[in-house]
Amino acid sequence: MAVIMDGKALSAKVREELRLECASFSAKYGRAPGLAVVLVGDNPASQVYVRNKKKACAEIGYLSREILLPQTVTEAELIAVIDGLNHDSLIDGILVQLPLPVGIDESRVLRSISPDKDVDAFHPENVGNIVLGKYSVLPCTPAGVMALIREYGIEPAGKKCVVVGRSNIVGKPMAMLLLEANGTVTVCHSKTRDLAAECRAADILVVAIGKARYITADMVKPGAVVIDVGMNRDGDGRLCGDVDFSQVSAVTSYITPVPGGVGPMTIAMLMKNTMTAALTHAERKAND
Numbered sequence: 001m002a003v004i005m006d007g008k009a010l011s012a013k014v015r016e017e018l019r020l021e022c023a024s025f026s027a028k029y030g031r032a033p034g035l036a037v038v039l040v041g042d043n044p045a046s047q048v049y050v051r052n053k054k055k056a057c058a059e060i061g062y063l064s065r066e067i068l069l070p071q072t073v074t075e076a077e078l079i080a081v082i083d084g085l086n087h088d089s090l091i092d093g094i095l096v097q098l099p100l101p102v103g104i105d106e107s108r109v110l111r112s113i114s115p116d117k118d119v120d121a122f123h124p125e126n127v128g129n130i131v132l133g134k135y136s137v138l139p140c141t142p143a144g145v146m147a148l149i150r151e152y153g154i155e156p157a158g159k160k161c162v163v164v165g166r167s168n169i170v171g172k173p174m175a176m177l178l179l180e181a182n183g184t185v186t187v188c189h190s191k192t193r194d195l196a197a198e199c200r201a202a203d204i205l206v207v208a209i210g211k212a213r214y215i216t217a218d219m220v221k222p223g224a225v226v227i228d229v230g231m232n233r234d235g236d237g238r239l240c241g242d243v244d245f246s247q248v249s250a251v252t253s254y255i256t257p258v259p260g261g262v263g264p265m266t267i268a269m270l271m272k273n274t275m276t277a278a279l280t281h282a283e284r285k286a287n288d
Contacts, residue, residue, distance in 0.1 A: 002252040005148050011264035015060055018271050022061040025278060033278030034063035034091040035119065038081060041071035046097045056267050062274060063090060075104045079112045086114040092278040093119035095270070116280060119273040130176050136280065137273040142174040144265025145206060145227050152254055154204070154225055156183035162202035164188045164195070170208040170229055178204070207242040217247040225254045229262050
């Protein structure tokens, strides 16, 4: 039976470390790190994510600002809001909750966030720094995966690492981080021939495709490490991942559950990125 990688426990550990760091930061600089979350429209899933981020900020001691905009907001109006946050000295991190309404250019909006306040690490400048291995912040979900891997003493170096999914948010940066950790990385996607064979070759398999219980036991190498980034609802409305946990956990060495695996780590890494940005801003101001 596999070791269950407990993202909830590790997230709590990271948050407690950040709570202590936040108290020290506030005492030194006379303010708390600040995170602004911009939510457009009334998407129920997005509202849940925003509430969770607000709760994490309160727990750690960050200033949390929530900007709620109507579904009818224009792209220009949204970018103007972001520009105001870019110039707000109390705000260290800006997060625009995705997806955005049809008609708004997501990439243009993300580019409007100042790179030093881009705590999602989606700005092209930050993406380039990740490719170069010279980053200060990382996309939250891939960073959370790497934190879990380190916590459980898993060494990617020399291992065959397979990432299923090539999104800009998870798949591509995940591949870059595993490569930086000296893994031998294959990225699979909808055009991959014989996906099952590629998955079976993996020592470390990271799945982020958004298809409920798609990865089954016959697609996994015995003893592999399986990281499930998926967040889906099954036919009964229950939360589940991209991996058939009940099957796959019987053949793996380590596996993340859904919920309680990668999800809690994503928010923990957002909080960590916000602290990194706050320190950068505070030190820059102190040196001016």
